[in-house]
Amino acid sequence: MGKLVIVGTLAFDAIETPFGKTDKILGGAATYIGLSASQFNVDAAIVSIVGGDFPQEYLDLLSNKNIDISGVEIVKNGKTFFWSGKYHNDMNSRDTLATELNTLADFNPIVPEDYRDADIVMLGNLHPLVQLSVLNQMTVKPKLVILDTMNFWMDCALKDLHTVIKKIDVITINDEEARQLTGEYSLVVAARKIHSMGPKYVVIKKGEHGALLFNGDNVFFAPALPLEEVFDPTGAGDTFAGGFAGYIAKTGDTSFENMKNAIIHGSTLASFCVEKFGTERMQDLSNKEVHKRLLQFKQLTQFEIELA
Amino acid sequence: MGKLVIVGTLAFDAIETPFGKTDKILGGAATYIGLSASQFNVDAAIVSIVGGDFPQEYLDLLSNKNIDISGVEIVKNGKTFFWSGKYHNDMNSRDTLATELNTLADFNPIVPEDYRDADIVMLGNLHPLVQLSVLNQMTVKPKLVILDTMNFWMDCALKDLHTVIKKIDVITINDEEARQLTGEYSLVVAARKIHSMGPKYVVIKKGEHGALLFNGDNVFFAPALPLEEVFDPTGAGDTFAGGFAGYIAKTGDTSFENMKNAIIHGSTLASFCVEKFGTERMQDLSNKEVHKRLLQFKQLTQFEIELA
Numbered sequence: 001m002g003k004l005v006i007v008g009t010l011a012f013d014a015i016e017t018p019f020g021k022t023d024k025i026l027g028g029a030a031t032y033i034g035l036s037a038s039q040f041n042v043d044a045a046i047v048s049i050v051g052g053d054f055p056q057e058y059l060d061l062l063s064n065k066n067i068d069i070s071g072v073e074i075v076k077n078g079k080t081f082f083w084s085g086k087y088h089n090d091m092n093s094r095d096t097l098a099t100e101l102n103t104l105a106d107f108n109p110i111v112p113e114d115y116r117d118a119d120i121v122m123l124g125n126l127h128p129l130v131q132l133s134v135l136n137q138m139t140v141k142p143k144l145v146i147l148d149t150m151n152f153w154m155d156c157a158l159k160d161l162h163t164v165i166k167k168i169d170v171i172t173i174n175d176e177e178a179r180q181l182t183g184e185y186s187l188v189v190a191a192r193k194i195h196s197m198g199p200k201y202v203v204i205k206k207g208e209h210g211a212l213l214f215n216g217d218n219v220f221f222a223p224a225l226p227l228e229e230v231f232d233p234t235g236a237g238d239t240f241a242g243g244f245a246g247y248i249a250k251t252g253d254t255s256f257e258n259m260k261n262a263i264i265h266g267s268t269l270a271s272f273c274v275e276k277f278g279t280e281r282m283q284d285l286s287n288k289e290v291h292k293r294l295l296q297f298k299q300l301t302q303f304e305i306e307l308a
Numbered sequence: 309m310g311k312l313v314i315v316g317t318l319a320f321d322a323i324e325t326p327f328g329k330t331d332k333i334l335g336g337a338a339t340y341i342g343l344s345a346s347q348f349n350v351d352a353a354i355v356s357i358v359g360g361d362f363p364q365e366y367l368d369l370l371s372n373k374n375i376d377i378s379g380v381e382i383v384k385n386g387k388t389f390f391w392s393g394k395y396h397n398d399m400n401s402r403d404t405l406a407t408e409l410n411t412l413a414d415f416n417p418i419v420p421e422d423y424r425d426a427d428i429v430m431l432g433n434l435h436p437l438v439q440l441s442v443l444n445q446m447t448v449k450p451k452l453v454i455l456d457t458m459n460f461w462m463d464c465a466l467k468d469l470h471t472v473i474k475k476i477d478v479i480t481i482n483d484e485e486a487r488q489l490t491g492e493y494s495l496v497v498a499a500r501k502i503h504s505m506g507p508k509y510v511v512i513k514k515g516e517h518g519a520l521l522f523n524g525d526n527v528f529f530a531p532a533l534p535l536e537e538v539f540d541p542t543g544a545g546d547t548f549a550g551g552f553a554g555y556i557a558k559t560g561d562t563s564f565e566n567m568k569n570a571i572i573h574g575s576t577l578a579s580f581c582v583e584k585f586g587t588e589r590m591q592d593l594s595n596k597e598v599h600k601r602l603l604q605f606k607q608l609t610q611f612e613i614e615l616a
Binding site for chain 2: 089185206219220226257291302303
């Protein structure tokens with residue numbers, strides 16, 4: 001059982017979808033990653049920052065999932081990062097209505113002593129220099145460093161992004177962002193270009209169209225589970241990444257074959273995330289429900305063609 | 309080894325893609341379906357119509373693949389159906405530049421006597437009443453009737469489309485068309501509604517995003533093989549359907565489990581079709597190439613998670 005460090009946002013989200021809208025609820029990349037990874041009972045810690053307005057019950061929720069929160073800085077007089085967005089009818093695109101960085105603007109992450117030798121580091125979407133600072137605090141080279149990022153940093157911190165990308169093992173990025181980062185439309189060609197930037201493993205997330213894992217000439221694909229209704233896509237990508245990281249941390253196996261399983265676990269967990277608003281579905285997810293859905297994934301994708 | 313009847317167009321296509329453009333080349337749904345199904349050495353016949361301008365070499369090409377063309381009517385003084393289209397840069401959307409029905413306008417398909425007891429009937433995209441007329445000529449109820457259609461018939465012959473849909477076993481339809489036919493955005497819900505219209509099996513084609521097979525609560529998904537370059541998507545959907553129909557005809561097994569394999573074979577063959585203009589890649593495709601790509605499909609999709 002490996003140790004897992006997660007750096008990312010703890011946030012308030014206000015979400016509007018065709019199905020309804022929420023006031024400020026619990027959100028943030030580290031929240032979704034942590035809740036997802038906690039399914040594997042790994043020794044995980046979140047490194048993040050919040051304001052004095054962040055409810056103790058949200059912190060308790062994470063603690064109760066056995067997530068170490070000693071690396072969460074609480075700025076008593078500050079306000080927590082806030083994001084607000086509205087999804088279009090197709091649920092694949094959204095408008096950002098508000099982004100208030102608040103305490104996040106001065107985030108200087110401190111990895112707790114106990115986690116500076118973590119096996120797996122999951123760098124959630126943040127400024128590339130913040131991600132880099134976490135890596136620099138590790139006293140033992142991690143077995144696997146996973147980085148998530150987004151187009152925003154390509155637009156305004158591309159050089160820093162390249163600096164951190166050079167130092168990581170796995171990048172998770174969505175299809176449009178992979179195209180933006182490389183200038184290539186073909187995801188096969190884009191993945192090859194990203195390999196040449198550093199990461200040996202490239203995960204391209206395609207939302208409802210699944211995810212691809214590239215490692216040189218090896219390619220693996222996992223669909224998203226076809227659902228009757230996607231209620232709120234917020235956090236699906238982070239939940240996917242958290243499942244991936246959590247499974248790798250649990251198994252301690254960073255082979256390509258095992259990463260396939262990690263991708264399947266990530267997709268499975270993400271399929272729950274979107275069924276309710278925010279983190280609601282992830283908070284009380286049972287092993288039995290996950291097991292049942294893993295079986296559905298097998299039925300969805302596995303076939304028997306005998307090939308000599 | 310079952311008999312397979314294919315009804316559909318033999319056509320001239322003029323295609324423009326970001327990679328180049330063609331003059332009039334061999335096209336048409338029945339052409340792609342036939343070439344694809346011929347990979348399985350089944351006893352297949354094409355029922356179609358062409359004008360006197362249709363080159364003998366195109367007919368020979370089909371005959372040389374052991375496809376019976378006695379059901380192809382040649383209207384000496386008529387012209388062959390012509391379609392011209394231009395693909396956008398993303399290769400997922402296209403504009404139709406010209407559609408000249410010509411002899412197709414008066415197509416009255418006649419199924420050759422020898423094929424009126426065929427096991428498998430593949431109704432390529434045509435006016436629903438033309439598709440229905442083929443079904444009515446069958447003297448023995450086929451083991452499986454597969455129908456392909458498109459949004460055009462939903463716009464202008466919806467009632468006739470419903471009449472034929474009621475009588476078939478498998479419908480292949482793309483995602484946008486499934487949504488148009490049912491008024492449902494969720495493909496899971498759309499598939500259920502299409503089930504209630506008649507077909508026990510619903511195949512929803514998502515282009516580069518793969519294909520879904522629904523049979524009640526059973527769902528199977530096959531991705532499209534990630535390619536470095538999609539050169540020309542024309543005929544990919546028909547090649548997919550031809551591979552599906554050909555594999556079912558060869559195996560004679562219409563179980564859901566075997567349909568999964570048929571979907572994989574269809575996806576595999578479609579992945580070749582798009583690599584060159586028109587039918588070029590499909591004309592000389594070797595068993596060895598197909599076998600190699602089936603292995604790639606396994607590596608792309610198969611994983612080992614032990615579930616109790």
